[in-house]
Amino acid sequence: VARSLIRGTGSALPARVFTNDDFAGIVETSDEWIRQRTGIVSRRIAGKGETTVSLAVEAAEKALAAAGVSAEEIDLIVLATATPNNTFPASAVQVQERLGIRHGFAFDMQAVCSGFVYALTTADLYLRGGMARRALVIGAETFSRILDWEDRTTCVLFGDGAGAVVLEAGEGEGTSSDRGILVSRLRSDGSHEKKLFVDGGPSSTGTVGKLRMEGREVFKHAVAMITDVIEDSFSALGIGPSDISWFVPHQANRRIIDASAKKLGIAPEKVVVTVDVHGNTSAASIPLALDTAVRDGRVKKGDLVLLEAMGGGFTWGSVVIRW
Numbered sequence: 001v002a003r004s005l006i007r008g009t010g011s012a013l014p015a016r017v018f019t020n021d022d023f024a025g026i027v028e029t030s031d032e033w034i035r036q037r038t039g040i041v042s043r044r045i046a047g048k049g050e051t052t053v054s055l056a057v058e059a060a061e062k063a064l065a066a067a068g069v070s071a072e073e074i075d076l077i078v079l080a081t082a083t084p085n086n087t088f089p090a091s092a093v094q095v096q097e098r099l100g101i102r103h104g105f106a107f108d109m110q111a112v113c114s115g116f117v118y119a120l121t122t123a124d125l126y127l128r129g130g131m132a133r134r135a136l137v138i139g140a141e142t143f144s145r146i147l148d149w150e151d152r153t154t155c156v157l158f159g160d161g162a163g164a165v166v167l168e169a170g171e172g173e174g175t176s177s178d179r180g181i182l183v184s185r186l187r188s189d190g191s192h193e194k195k196l197f198v199d200g201g202p203s204s205t206g207t208v209g210k211l212r213m214e215g216r217e218v219f220k221h222a223v224a225m226i227t228d229v230i231e232d233s234f235s236a237l238g239i240g241p242s243d244i245s246w247f248v249p250h251q252a253n254r255r256i257i258d259a260s261a262k263k264l265g266i267a268p269e270k271v272v273v274t275v276d277v278h279g280n281t282s283a284a285s286i287p288l289a290l291d292t293a294v295r296d297g298r299v300k301k302g303d304l305v306l307l308e309a310m311g312g313g314f315t316w317g318s319v320v321i322r323w
């Protein structure tokens with residue numbers, strides 16, 4: 001089987017660093033509370049002119065440069081976001097236009113924090129199905145624009161940013177069959193809707209709405225859901241936690257990350273953590289963390305990389321990649 005290969009990664013962050021102390025005068029909280037409960041120290045917050053699309057374009061350009069691939073060689077863009085620039089057209093099509101691409105096709109994918117795992121899996125299937133040859137898979141979000149800045153239980157948790165990868169169809173037997181995306185698992189369960197949702201939308205209220213979350217309830221389910229799909233992936237591949245080179249989880253909360261790694265039996269030094277400086281950037285968090293670990297030299301050719309996410313819906317899933 002010719003597997004899809006990640007050829008390059010890129011990421012982009014808004015200019016403004018927003019520290020825990022910057023919440024002083026906005027909500028009643030403290031640096032100590034936020035650090036202890038979440039591991040977050042700072043996050044980036046988009047300013048005027050910085051949008052999901054602008055961040056996505058910057059991340060995509062960096063991923064293209066890293067891959068040595070030109071924009072014209074891209075024939076598919078899958079952009080995971082819950083915070084598109086407009087209700088329509090899709091932000092992916094706006095990114096396609098800004099990259100000067102006039103062929104192929106582009107669409108958005110909505111699975112909130114699991115968006116990147118869904119998008120990567122979807123692009124992989126298009127490539128393996130022969131409908132496209134090279135894809136940009138992007139996770140980009142500006143959650144700061146759907147936060148209730150008067151609700152301290154949510155506004156301290158999230159940040160803005162984007163990450164992207166260039167995914168290429170494998171050539172076939174012998175060339176790439178041992179590398180690339182090995183297995184994906186996706187799940188959703190709408191019975192948990194009210195634990196994490198946005199209280200508006202085009203067809204329900206005609207407004208954009210704000211993020212609402214029962215944090216403790218989300219926490220309660222997160223670890224079990226995450227470890228379930230990963231253990232399923234492990235048994236599909238006949239591998240165990242010690243085979244994993246790098247665990248790149250969705251960056252929602254340090255305690256969820258640590259508890260998941262511990263339950264799975266993955267050593268702490270193999271866990272890529274960026275939640276301290278990015279906060280929870282929803283669909284952007286995995287490609288942001290992945291790009292960090294690729295650029296600092298941790299993730300190398302031949303490594304076995306495990307991605308995992310869980311978010312609103314609930315949605316959750318995992319992807320295992322031979323780098």
Ligand code: ACO
Nearest residue numbers: 029033037113152153156215216218219252253310311312
């Ligand atoms: N600053 C200070 N105090 C706060 C803050 C804050 N920012 N937020 C809440 N508190 C208070 C609460 O009001 C509560 O006070 P009370 O006891 O007087 O009522 C107290 O702190 C404890 O609140 P809890 O909600 O019980 O705190 P908990 O230990 O559960 O931590 C947290 C809250 C961090 C949100 C935790 O539940 C969590 O991490 N949940 C998972 C949420 C998450 O990561 N969601 C995203 C995953 S899915 C996705 O990525 C979309």
